[in-house]
Amino acid sequence: MAEQHTPRSLIVTLYGAYGRERPGPFAVAELIRLLGALDVDAPSVRSSVSRLKRRGLLVPERTASGAAGYALSADARQLLDDGDRRIFAGSPADPGEGWVLAVFSVPEAERAKRHLLRSRLARLGFGTAAPGVWIAPARLAEETRHTLLRLRLDAYVDLFRAEHLGFAPTAEAVGRWWDLPAIAKQHEEFLGLHEPVLRVWEERGDPAARPRDAYRDYLTALDLWRRLPYADPGLPAELLPQGWPGARSAAVFTALHGLLRDPGAAFVRA
Structure with a gap:
């Protein structure tokens, strides 16, 4: 398992990719099998599930056969639904859409909330834009609203729709508001890890004949990709440097999704 893939992150990615379409929860034994295909051992699965339960993202629920299992909480479903709009957005924002501003003030006595608010934004x-x-x-206004309400940080923040009127070119x-070199990196x-994987699948074809491999390659690609639209929130292409790699990495993920997502589902159902 690559360094950037933690057991907890992979479990969230698994539920996001395949858990919402199921009529019931994943049994613990299923989770161990599915994460085992990604080189995660059983103790790591159990401890990660426990942490996700404590965070309120997973709730214990029996399967139809009576086995112990875990389903998504309502908050987790909202998180994943919001995430879908980014992960599968397909195109960057249009400059004419404008901006959302979050203006906040947190009392010094509540510094922990200030830190949480900054890190979540x-x-x-x-x-x-300024302190x-x-x-x-x-386009991120509604997801921001959901997040601040869920974390009970809404009392410290005002949200505004905005247009940039100058004085510097937008x-x-x-380039001041975001660390563009870090996002490009x-x-x-992502391209260095997953563009070669796409080439291999395009050359050998028929991922339906290799559902375990399709599942493994899709879930690891999705686990890394789903973080990128948060680091790069779909900034308008006209405002980005020449040669920006975002469109290319989005095309690679979209192709992997189209090739591997459904064949991977066959392994999940097995």
């Missing part, structure tokens, strides 16, 4: 893909003023493409300002890392 960063994880949602916001850039920093206490964070900015993102306007493309120049975007993440796209390049």
Whole structure:
């Protein structure tokens, strides 16, 4: 298992990819089998499931056969549904859509909440326009609202729709608001790992004949890709540097999704 794939992250990715279409929960034994295909041992699966349960993302539920299992909580389903709109967005934001601003103030006595708020806005893909003023493409407003309400941080934040009126060109300002070289590096890392995998599948064909391999390659690609639309929140292409690798990495993921997602489901159902 590659370093960037943690057992907890892979479990969330598994539920996101295949757990929502199931009529019931994953049995613990199923989770151990499915994560075992990704070189995660049983104790790591059990401890990760326990942590996800404590975080309120998984809830214990018996399968139809009476086996112990875990289903997604309502909050987890909302998180995954919000994530789908990013992961499978397909195109960057249009400059005409404008921006959403998050303006916050947290009392000094509640510094932990200030840290949580900053870290969560960063994880949602916001850039920093000024101290206490964070900015993102306007299409992220609803997901931001869901997140702040879920974390009970809404009392500290005002959200605004905004248009950039100057004085620097918007493309120049975007370079201050986000660390674009760091985001580009993440796209390049994804391409370095998964573009060769796509070439192999395109050459050998018929992933339905190799469901375990299709499952493994799809889930590891999805696990890494699903973080990228949060680091890079779909900034308008016109505002990004020449040669930006985001479109290429999105095309690679889209192709892998189309080739491997359904064949991988056969292994999950086995």
